[in-house]
Amino acid sequence: MNLSISGLYNKLYAYFGDTGWWPAETRDEVVIGAILTQNTSWSNVEKALFEMKKNGVRTLEDIASLPVDQLAAYIRSSGFYNQKSRRLHSLATRILEKYGKLDSMSSESMTDLEDFLRPINGVGQETMDSILLYALDKPAFAVDKYTIRIFSRTGVMEDPTLYSVKIAVSKDLGNDVPMLKNFHGMLVYLAKDFCKTKPKCDECPVRSYCAYYEASME
Numbered sequence: 047m048n049l050s051i052s053g054l055y056n057k058l059y060a061y062f063g064d065t066g067w068w069p070a071e072t073r074d075e076v077v078i079g080a081i082l083t084q085n086t087s088w089s090n091v092e093k094a095l096f097e098m099k100k101n102g103v104r105t106l107e108d109i110a111s112l113p114v115d116q117l118a119a120y121i122r123s124s125g126f127y128n129q130k131s132r133r134l135h136s137l138a139t140r141i142l143e144k145y146g147k148l149d150s151m152s153s154e155s156m157t158d159l160e161d162f163l164r165p166i167n168g169v170g171q172e173t174m175d176s177i178l179l180y181a182l183d184k185p186a187f188a189v190d191k192y193t194i195r196i197f198s199r200t201g202v203m204e205d206p207t208l209y210s211v212k213i214a215v216s217k218d219l220g221n222d223v224p225m226l227k228n229f230h231g232m233l234v235y236l237a238k239d240f241c242k243t244k245p246k247c248d249e250c251p252v253r254s255y256c257a258y259y260e261a262s263m264e
Contacts (some may be wrong), residue, residue, distance in 0.1 A: 047203050048201070049200055049201060049252075049255045049256075050122065050202070050218060051202055051214055051215055051218040051219065052218050052219060053255070054196075054200060054202055054252065054255075055225070055229050055232075056221065057255055058229070058232040058233070058236060058250045058251070058252065059232065060187075060251075060252035061252075062231075062232045062235055062236075062251075064230055065127070065228055065234075065235060066229075066231070067180075067183050067227060067228065067230060067231025067232075067234060067235075068176070068180040068231070069088075069182070070225070072104070072105075072207065073094065073148040073149070073152075073181045073182070073220060074104065074105045074148060074181075075104070075175055075179065076176070076180045076181035077106065077138075077141070077148065077181050078095070078098070078106075078134060078138065079091055079095065080173050080176040080177050080181070081130055081133050081134050081137065081168060081173065082094050082095070082121060082124040082130060082134075082175070083087040083124075083176075084126070084173065085125060085126060085167070086118075086124050086125045086126075089236060090123045090124050090125060091124055093123035093124075093206035094120065094121040094122070094123045094124040094127075097120045097121070097122075097123065098117075098120045098121065101120055103117070103120060103125070105220065106138035106141055106142055106148070107138075107142065109134055109135060109138040110135065110138045110139045110142055112135070114131045114132055115131070116132035116163050117134060117135060118130075121134075128216055129168070130168075131218055132145075132167075133167060133168030133169075136166065136168070137166055137168065140162075140166060144162065148181055148182065151182060152181075152183060152184075153181040156184045156185070156186060157175065159178060159182065159184065160174065160178070163177065163178075169245070171189075171208060172188055172189060172190055172208070173190040174186070175187060175189070175212075176188045177229070178180070179226060179227060180227060183223050184223070185216070185220075185221035185222070185223050185226055186226075187211075187215045187216065187219075187226050187229070187230065188230050189208045189211045189212055189215075190230075190234075191232050192234055192236075192237035192238075192241070193206075193211055193230070193233050194206050194211065195237060195241060196236060196237060196241050197211060197234055197247070199241060199256060199257065199258035200252065200255065200256045200257060200258065201256070201257030201258075236250070236251075236252070245258070247259045247262060
């Protein structure tokens, strides 16, 4: 079978098309969502974002000027809200102090941005790559548990890890930012709708190319 990364992309694109992922209205909202989505579902993030907007909190400037405990109250639905409110406040403050706004930040090189983001508490590899790709339009593919699951089950990669997937995707898809954004979005939708912890293989759009499905039919 030997489905390649680009082959998987094409099969997913034939089914999902352009997903429009990441679901955000602004660069600031991407950064906020990248922290809120840690260890929770996107539906919980949406509830937190709604509560923030309802209370006039939409930008990094709004977050930096808000007491941490008040921010925590707005994002309760995202879970770990005390921790996340501190992380959001710290990240927002540091971005504003160094760059002023995300538009200015996006003009920096990816190496400089990684050096800036990596030491910030709460910004792990996945969060950093999500910010780089979706808020700053840099070719940094964001690898999450869904990606690992799908690559492993389909047989695209043997024993995929965060770093091996990043290298392989970069090699196969290159630095096409819109393609990298959409690939991640399609993987999210595939995992949410079909390739769940208990997969719905009979309904999956890539079942004919999946090693896991093939093995289950033997």
